[in-house]
Amino acid sequence: MPQTMFDKLWEAHEVSDGLIYIDLHLVHEVTSPQAFDGLRMAGRSVRRTDKTLATADHNTPTDGTMAARLIADELSRVQVETLERNCEEFGIPVYSLGSDRQGIVHVIGPELGVTQPGMTIVCGDSHTSTHGAFGSLAFGIGTSEVEHVLATQCLVQKRPKTMRIAYSGELGSGVTPKDLILATIGRLGTGGMTGYAVEYAGPAIEALEMPGRMTICNMTIEGGGRAGMVAPDEKTIEWVRGRPGAPADFEAAAERWRQLPSDEGASFDTEVDVDAGAISPMVTWGTNPGMVCEVTDSVPDPAAMDSPADRESAERALAYMGLEAGTPMTEVAPERVFIGSCTNSRIEDLREAAEIVEGRKVASSVRAMVVPGSQQVKANAEAEGLHDVFRSAGFEWRVAGCSMCLGMNPDTLIEGERCASTSNRNFEGRQGKGGRTHLVSPRMAAAAAIEGHFVDIREWS
Amino acid sequence: MRPIDVIEGKVSVLDRADVDTDQIIPKQFLKRVERTGFGEFLFYDWIRDGEIELEPNPILVTGANFGCGSSREHAPWALEDFGFQAIVAPSFADIFYSNCTKIGLLPAILDEEHCRAVAEAGEARIDVDDETVTCAAGVFEFAVEPDVKHRLLNGLDDIGITLENAGAIDSFEQSGAAERGPVTTAL
Secondary structure, three states, X not given: OOOOHHHHHHHHHEEEOOEEEOOEEEEOOOOOHHHHHHHHHHOOOOXXXXXXXXXXXXXXXXXXXOOHHHOOOHHHHHHHHHHHHHHHHHOOOEEOOOOOOOEOHHHHHHHHOOXXXXXXXXXXXXXXXXXXXXXXXXXXXXXHHHHHHHHHOEEEOXXXXXXXXXXXXXXXXXXXXXXXXXXXXXXXXXXXOEOEEEEEEOHHHHOOOHHHHHHHHHHHXXXXXXXXXXXXXXXXXXXXXXXXXXXXXXXXXXXXXXXXXXXXXXXXXXXXXXXXXXOOOEEEOOOOOOOEEXXXXXXXXXXXXXXXXXXXHHHXXXXXXXXXXXXXXXXXXXXXXXXXXXXXXXXXXXXXXXXXXXXXXXXXXXXXXXXXOEHHXXXXXXXXXXHHHHHHHOOEEOOOXXXXXXXXXXXXXXXXXXXXXXXXXXXXXXXXXXXXXXXXXXXXXXXXXXXXXXXXXXXXX | OOOOOEEEEEEEXXXXXXXXXXXXXXXXXXXXXXXXXXXXXXXXXXXXXXXXXXXXXXXXXXOOOEOEOOOOOHHHHHHHHHOOOEEEEOOEOHHHHHHHHHHOOEEEEOOHHHHHHHHHHOEEEEEOOOOEEEEOOEEEEOOOOHHHHHHHHHOOOHHHHHHHOHHHHHHXXXXXXXXXXXXXXXX
């Protein structure tokens, strides 16, 4: 019987009914301390330190602080030092502040080549779905589950349903993977993928390079999806080849990976078709990622919405965002621009933004920053001279971390500030209490920094 | 975790859909390395800004897609520490639902109409074994996976149950099926 890629992955990892073996457990400082405490209290050890890898990212300052003990904020310092201590005690490799391999957990996995097709990957972070771009089954877990994986290398899981979203055609010029996933979430809603492992497929996905596929899988959770995935192909294989974590017998592994894509005729619980050619550059207007419109649209009018519940949440969102219904999105003017996060902080994202910025100046009304996803991305970008492009335009060039995506470190918005952000969540207060977030692609963010308001990147020059 | 069987008492209502975990427990409180004491920070901004009022009753009734967004288990910890023993909603985000069941906070799914009826009744009795919510408006059924129910009713530690099956994990590893992926300690 023809199988989906998800079926193949699930069955290859089922230890017993509903118990799934985990090939790689990524750990960071925020969701792990209580799990390590749990192990200590029960006298348990980490079953497979060789399948576990830690980094510090959420709390790390991006100002060049290069050691945990130097972090100014006491609570953040304690959390990062606790991670380092726990990893030492339990024998887990850790790339903490100061390591040249440190960075956002979902950026360093693929960068080190430890993210590979056919694997199960978990992390106490909802954006773990990013790794599904390689044809792995990857999803976020809570701290009790982190403890469970540390102790047993397995997880008790209910088998999710399967969804395939097939994108026909190709993305238009200036339209990016970020726009594709925002448009998809806008259509399906923030709960539209709940209960599903989602496979992104079709010519528009096959045409994408790995970073774009990662952006799409990354935001699966914003549609409620358990996991997002893309079938591995030669691009996937070439990405992994030569990286530090790549298998010793690479050709044999690559041959196994080529068997992973869903079989012809495999059946999914739900199928969705999307015309990629009809997707425009997108901007969020509200307080969840499903509240999104085309940049050529205006802020929607809650009064025109059918359901009373939608109307009420839209009214509340517009009040929070300080927006009037009917305002063209191109008149909305951010004071802050943030290019970074596990969604859009890889070298390719920075190159796209730099292309827009080169030879121009950030508008005087805007404070803009670029935060590379990892120390490796930073080093590579600097070798290409991208930092000079950004700095001469007036951008701040910072050190790797989650930064302003979630404001657990000093990079935050102040009350009422409006931000064009390449991150993944525009929830109330996400980037700082009272901060107003508009999610966009790196190109759209870069152009907004230059003009001081959103522009249709397709027509802007 | 402690066993839960019957949850009975007054109902608090939060009439909003898509409540994300950033609202339930804002990011600044995730810096703590302890597992307890999160209750006082529950819905920190919404409560302090006077947007909502919540009593620490045994039961919270709320809108669809509750707990969406971040996987932070600090959200269920805060709800439980505040005093809630059960959350009733038309739907929950996947990771949040799972996190609740790991700490003995019951997530019960009822359709929207029944959620409203429970909210209006103001008091309810939830029987985990029978999978029912009883209030003045009637008796409504919800579903809970048999293994989750078994753990909730007996207050069982998930890890303990899995380790009873350690032989199966050993065999899986010895069969070569666990050879996929990198050796992180050799990087």
